[in-house]
Each structure stands twice: as structure tokens, then as C-alpha cells.
Amino acid sequence: MSLQESSISERAALLNSMRGFLILSLTDNFCELELDRIETDLMARLAADKFLIGVLIDFGLVQTTDASDLQRLELLTRAIRLLGRTLVVSGITPGLAALIVQHGISLHHEVAGYDIDDALERFQSCAIGS
Amino acid sequence: MTSTIPSLSVQQPYGVQELTRFYRIRPEGLEKVRSVSAQTMVHVEQMLDHFYVWMGGLPDFMAFFQGPESLQHVRSMQSLYWKRLLQAEISDDYLRDRRRVGEIHASIGLPVVFYMAGVSMVYDRIAAMNLELFSAGGESDVMLETMTALLHMDAGLICQSFVDKRDRMLQEQSQAVMAMSTPVTEIWDGILLLPIVGLVDSKRSEDIMNAVLNSIRTAKAKEFILDISGVGVVDTAVANYLISISKATSLMGCHTTISGISPAISKTIVQLGVNVNDVNTTATMMDALSNAFEARGLVIEKSERFRGR
Numbered sequence: 001m002s003l004q005e006s007s008i009s010e011r012a013a014l015l016n017s018m019r020g021f022l023i024l025s026l027t028d029n030f031c032e033l034e035l036d037r038i039e040t041d042l043m044a045r046l047a048a049d050k051f052l053i054g055v056l057i058d059f060g061l062v063q064t065t066d067a068s069d070l071q072r073l074e075l076l077t078r079a080i081r082l083l084g085r086t087l088v089v090s091g092i093t094p095g096l097a098a099l100i101v102q103h104g105i106s107l108h109h110e111v112a113g114y115d116i117d118d119a120l121e122r123f124q125s126c127a128i129g130s
Numbered sequence: 131m132t133s134t135i136p137s138l139s140v141q142q143p144y145g146v147q148e149l150t151r152f153y154r155i156r157p158e159g160l161e162k163v164r165s166v167s168a169q170t171m172v173h174v175e176q177m178l179d180h181f182y183v184w185m186g187g188l189p190d191f192m193a194f195f196q197g198p199e200s201l202q203h204v205r206s207m208q209s210l211y212w213k214r215l216l217q218a219e220i221s222d223d224y225l226r227d228r229r230r231v232g233e234i235h236a237s238i239g240l241p242v243v244f245y246m247a248g249v250s251m252v253y254d255r256i257a258a259m260n261l262e263l264f265s266a267g268g269e270s271d272v273m274l275e276t277m278t279a280l281l282h283m284d285a286g287l288i289c290q291s292f293v294d295k296r297d298r299m300l301q302e303q304s305q306a307v308m309a310m311s312t313p314v315t316e317i318w319d320g321i322l323l324l325p326i327v328g329l330v331d332s333k334r335s336e337d338i339m340n341a342v343l344n345s346i347r348t349a350k351a352k353e354f355i356l357d358i359s360g361v362g363v364v365d366t367a368v369a370n371y372l373i374s375i376s377k378a379t380s381l382m383g384c385h386t387t388i389s390g391i392s393p394a395i396s397k398t399i400v401q402l403g404v405n406v407n408d409v410n411t412t413a414t415m416m417d418a419l420s421n422a423f424e425a426r427g428l429v430i431e432k433s434e435r436f437r438g439r
Contacts, residue, residue, distance in 0.1 A: 089381065090383075092381045092382050093347070094340065094343030094344050094346070094347055094378075094382070095343075096381075097343055097378040097379070097381040097382050098339060098340070098343060098374075098378055100377075100378070100381055101374040101377045101378045101381070102374070106377075107381065109380075109381070111383070112380060112381055112382060112383035112384075113383045114347075114350055114382070114383060118350075118383065119383065122383065
């Protein structure tokens, strides 16, 4: 089954929620088209649930990507921030981090962690600290 | 660390088939060499005598031998080599043996020019020996062609493995230098420190970024201090790298502080148009350390014993 054929509910499975965050787990082959669809789902979920604190984008399964996909991702993160939601990132590898800065991409994140749990813990300690 | 000098090593060492094709070594030529190997070997021993007399007159060459025993050992190895060469059986084992000689030359630092001078001297003797053994014409030509090709192939293998070995040695040294030039140290649980001293160019900046990001992942560090008080000036490309390091560490959940920025470096960073809020800086490493400890919930206090001193 192609991504185009998958139903909204199946695609929304990419967006589990945890501790008030929508978790978006990207895979190694994420592309602009997929990000367009994810953005639609994500915006719908954020609009529907005012109690969601923010979005956590997990890159744990992403080894590499290209500049255009990263630019598309940057737009997505900016949109999330404009909705007044917190953005947390996790699982970014050294190679991916170098690639992101090399392409001058900003992910507009507030907190970053090694994995989803670590990122959420850090967010909570930041929230308590503030 | 990748060297900026292109490597001269071949990806995969060539085998018997490729090498015999490269050097145009034909089976009938090898057969010819084999058929006269017994006669030739007698001449080879004389040639070796001549070779060692010739070499004895060259102090630069003799410096590579520790004494008569070492000289005798090398000579007996050469004699074995010639026996093997005259058997004209080019096998993987034969090629391996040739390559090993190149590695030994690289290890002892024998200049290629010395080795090639020896090959040239031997070549002249082979040509003379060929004339003594065969009458001019067909048989002699085949023999000389094949012996020349074999000697060239052997010299090629030895020089290539010499280069390969030197490449590997350079790579190892370069890795050691990199490790020394980027000593990322976990000075406390979750706190990494990298003091940089000396000249920083784009290559070193890239190495620093790789070393830092990998150390952050390994140590799961939350604070990273980059102390550049030992660096006088940097160009805009390097300054940009320093800012990029800070941004990249942030993506991995590690907060970076750059300490000890000199006025010259500060000017360069400003010229880049970097938003100063994007970079966390302190005047001294002590301030950076103090901030990092605080961020980790640690407090540095004088012990009871030292209070009042």
C-alpha cells in the first residue's frame, strides 16, 4: 500500500501522543510529499486538541536526508511554533546535526534530547525550572 | 580524519590475471624462463656477487644494513627470490611476498630511489647474462622481454606496497594528531570540555565538530565548553564553523558555551552577522565551568578546612 493510499487514521498513527505531546517519528526515507501529508494531519490534531503542549519530532530512525527535505521540515517546525506550541526534537545523530547546520536549517526547537524519553524529561525539568 | 592529499593506494590489490595482462607477460615467455632456470641461476649468483660489490661502494645504501650478518641475511633472501622468479610461477603467494618486501622497505624508510637504482643495476646484468646464454634473435628476445616484464612487475608491486604502507602510516599519524588536537574530555558527569590551542583552519574545525558531536553522543553530555583562549585569530569560515558547532550540539540536546573569545575573533564573528543571542559565550573558561556546574545543579564550595584562608 502506498502512502497516497493509506487512510488518514493510519497516517495519524505516526502521531502518537505522550505526556501532552504529539510524537512525530520520522523514518529514514521521509520526503517532502510525506511531510505535506504529515503537516495536514498534525495541524488538524493540534487544532482539535487545545490541551496539546507541543510536538516532539523524533529523528532516531533518520540517518541522512537532503537539503530540500530539511527545508520542508523547517517550514513545518516554524508552523508549529506559530501555533504557539512547544517544539522538542530527539534522536538527532552527529551526522544529521552536522548536515542540518551545514544547510543553515533551523528547527526552532526549544528542547532536544537523545531519545523521546530523555527529551520529554528535559522538557519537564525546563518547565519546572521556569 | 580524511587527508586532503589524495591517496595513491589502490582500492583492491591486483591479482595474477590483471598483473600479467598489465605487464604483457605471456605463458610462452614464462615457459622459456622456466626451461632455462637452472642455467640462469648460476649466472644469478654471480650477478648477486657483483651487486653486493657495487652496493658495498655506496655508503648511503650500506647504512640500511646493521652489519655483515644483516647483509648476509638479505643476500640469502635475494637468492631465494631469484630462484622463485626463475621458476616463473606467478601466484597470489608470490605477489604477496613481493608486496611484503615493499612494506619492509617502507618500515625501514629505504628510499625508493635506492631500490630502483638496485633494480636498474640488476637489469643491466640480466641483459648481459641474456646475451651470454642465448644467441641473438627469437629465443633471446622472448627471454629478455619476459625477464624485463617480470622485473618491472615486481618493482611495481614493491613500490605500490611501499606507497600503501606509507599511506597507512600517515593515516595513523594523522589520526593520532587529530586525537591530540581535539582532546574532548568529560570533565564531570555530563560536562565536556575542549580547549583549543594553536592554528585552526577549516579542516581542523571540521575535525573538531565531528569529534565533539560524537563525544556528545557517547557521553550523553548536556554541557559542552569550547575554550578558544589559546587561539589568536580565525578566518570567517572557521568562525562560522564555531557557531555551527554550537548550533549542532543544541540539536543533540547539549548546551554549548564558547569561552575565551579574543577581540579579533569577536570581530570576525560580528562580521558574519551572527546573532549574538545564538551563541553562549563567557570571558573565561572558569566562568564557563561555573555556569556548566550550575546548569547541572552542582555548587562549588570551599571545604571547611579552607574557609577563612
